[in-house]
Amino acid sequence: MKLGLSRVHFPVTTLGPGRRLGIWLQGCSIRCPGCISADTWRVAEQPVDVADLVASIAPWLAQCDGVTVSGGEPFDQPQALATLLGRIRQLSSVDILAYSGHPYEKLQGFLAAWPGLIDALISDPFEFHRPQTKRLRGSDNQRLHLLTERGRERFAGYDEQPAGPADRQLDVMLDDEGVVWLAGIPRRGDMQRLQDLLRAQGHFSITSEAPVAVCKTPR
Template sequence: MRLALSRIHFPVTTLGPGRRIGIWFQGCSIRCEGCISRDTWRFREGDVMPDDVVQRLAPWLDECDGVTISGGEPFDQAAALFELLKRIKAHKSTANVLVYSGYGLARLDAYQELRTGLIDTLITDPYVRDADQTKNLRGSDNQQLHCLTELGEAVFARCERHLSDADKNLDVMFDDDGTVWLAGIPRKGDMTLLAALLRENGHVAHITEAPRLV
């Protein structure tokens, strides 16, 4: 069982409470208009084993508060997702796990694994570009937060609230090749504005936001 991953980073502080490991899956069949992660849409063969991912995460797992899995669409690789989560929980059962999905809970509820404690909190439903954007941890207000475990309730119930100014942050991360990544949930138009400002100042800047279709 191999996974197709886009990237992993630590620490991520904008996708759930505390210092978190961020894992982005590669491949998404939902393809929301205005998605800021269009680079994660393309499917490719899985090329990394869950054991190898956990080995790479091990030093971070020891010091993280939780793990956030996003994408891409994690449930488009559901079997591999659950294999990875089993290993993460076996390594550190106290790490709270948040998974983002563009599918609704009615569809995801068919997975028995949602009742086994592997996922503490789910944020479901697709990004809707024209919806309001007032809720913590969500890109559009139609998205729903579901606490599935006691740990999820303890950590994430307080995230069921409106955005505050303190929430309007992005993490900045640097790869070895000098690539700069931003993680978090930008406000609408922020990425376009940032790219324009960087280009004005002589930098190379690409955004991965999906264009408006109509």
């Protein structure tokens, strides 16, 4: 089974409780305006074998407190996603959190066919102009679904408390090509503030943040 993969990182501390293994899938059919990960939209040119991926992350699975799967849109690859999560379940009992830009109602058929594979799900598209006060979410229309007892134990507090300063922190990752990746839920305008800061220090930078249409008031 082949899977479109963007990147993998451990540890991630900003997308769920504890030190987590982050897996970002490649390819997204939803393409929300303002998405900070527009680099994950295109379909993967060189999909990876799920068995090879699981073998490579096995040492991290033995150390992590949980797994977070994002993208891209994970549910654009439903069979590959199910195969990946099933293999992870065979190796580890940690919680699995998945993100999707699809409404929960559209995903219920998939989830019913995969009982127990996903402990917590954050659903619905990112909406740039909505408020951003909830933990783990880019906009407040997104919903947290606790699908298993393990999910309820690990994530119940994420619906009970508003986002605080700790929820606005970002993990910094650096790949072999010198590209810097940020993991987490940035505040509105954080990417522009970062670019302005780097520019003031004499550095040039670009981000993968998708543009947002500006609504102008007619005169």
